[in-house]
Amino acid sequence: MEVSTVCREFVNRANRQDWRSAVLNLNGLNMYEMLRAIKALDAADLMSLRTALAALGAAVNRPRIDYALAVVTTNMVPATAPGDLGATGQVAEARRFRGRPTSILVEPIPKDRLTGLNAGVTSASNATMRTRLGAPRTTYSQVCQPVTNAALARRIVTRNVGPFSATGLDSALTSLAEVFTTLAAEQRLVYRVLGSAGMHCARYVRGSTTSVSNHSWGTAIDLKIDDVLDNRGDDQVLFGLHLISPTFNANGWYWGVGFPTEDAMHFEAGSALLQGW
Numbered sequence: 679m680e681v682s683t684v685c686r687e688f689v690n691r692a693n694r695q696d697w698r699s700a701v702l703n704l705n706g707l708n709m710y711e712m713l714r715a716i717k718a719l720d721a722a723d724l725m726s727l728r729t730a731l732a733a734l735g736a737a738v739n740r741p742r743i744d745y746a747l748a749v750v751t752t753n754m755v756p757a758t759a760p761g762d763l764g765a766t767g768q769v770a771e772a773r774r775f776r777g778r779p780t781s782i783l784v785e786p787i788p789k790d791r792l793t794g795l796n797a798g799v800t801s802a803s804n805a806t807m808r809t810r811l812g813a814p815r816t817t818y819s820q821v822c823q824p825v826t827n828a829a830l831a832r833r834i835v836t837r838n839v840g841p842f843s844a845t846g847l848d849s850a851l852t853s854l855a856e857v858f859t860t861l862a863a864e865q866r867l868v869y870r871v872l873g874s875a876g877m878h879c880a881r882y883v884r885g886s887t888t889s890v891s892n893h894s895w896g897t898a899i900d901l902k903i904d905d906v907l908d909n910r911g912d913d914q915v916l917f918g919l920h921l922i923s924p925t926f927n928a929n930g931w932y933w934g935v936g937f938p939t940e941d942a943m944h945f946e947a948g949s950a951l952l953q954g955w
């Protein structure tokens with residue numbers, strides 16, 4: 679499933695609190711996207727959206743939007759549906775949503791539709807990492823183990839980076855905090871549901887017995903959207919991860935969707951960014 683252009687525009691308008699335009703976009707969505715787009719809003723957003731909806735009057739199909747709002751906010755399907763919603767399968771869509779009420783921000787989209795990924799950013803090889811920061815330890819496994827390199831260990835710290843606290847390389851945390859400051863302003867909807875699935879962890883790349891993960895140096899982070907982890911290797915990426923990826927790239931961070939095995943939850947400091955660290 680792809681997220682439609684109109685739905686993307688809805689998210690853009692909601693990010694900017696341009697609620698009149700957001701309601702006009704919402705009005706153009708099919709019931710599947712309408713429910714999930716509304717689910718991405720918080721209580722204050724919903725109040726603003728309802729105000730804009732009332733002001734638009736007959737310019738939009740208000741009964742249909744009200745129906746979707748009721749389904750999302752009560753997680754119940756109203757006993758009666760307006761207009762042709764029953765006949766056109768939209769009531770059935772609402773029942774399916776109720777079974778798994780997820781936000782559009784966790785909608786998986788195909789990786790091969792994405793363009794401009796990691797433009798100008800390259801992943802740092804193990805050799806580059808060792809040259810810059812030294813080897814974290816001498817042996818690795820699939821689980822997290824302590825850093826035995828004292829100089830590197832001193833630089834692994836825990837800090838609040840905006841949406842959460844993270845443990846990683848000091849310079850990486852500073853850069854990450856800047857990324858999140860930008861995202862708080864430009865991707866409001868995703869920012870407030872961002873979570874971490876871990877940053878520093880000295881181990882091999884999952885499934886490898888030779889490649890050391892950049893998590894070992896504390897320069898990589900795995901992110902969750904609305905507490906949902908992207909499935910590694912299925913060549914689909916959560917829409918919310920796609921929305922924040924340009925900001926990571928612009929700040930020199932590489933997105934793991936470009937790895938041979940797609941790893942869309944993963945962002946790491948790219949080669950150029952590491953130069954000064």
Ligand SMILES: [Zn+2]
Pocket residue numbers: 893898899900943944945
């Ligand atoms: Zn990772």
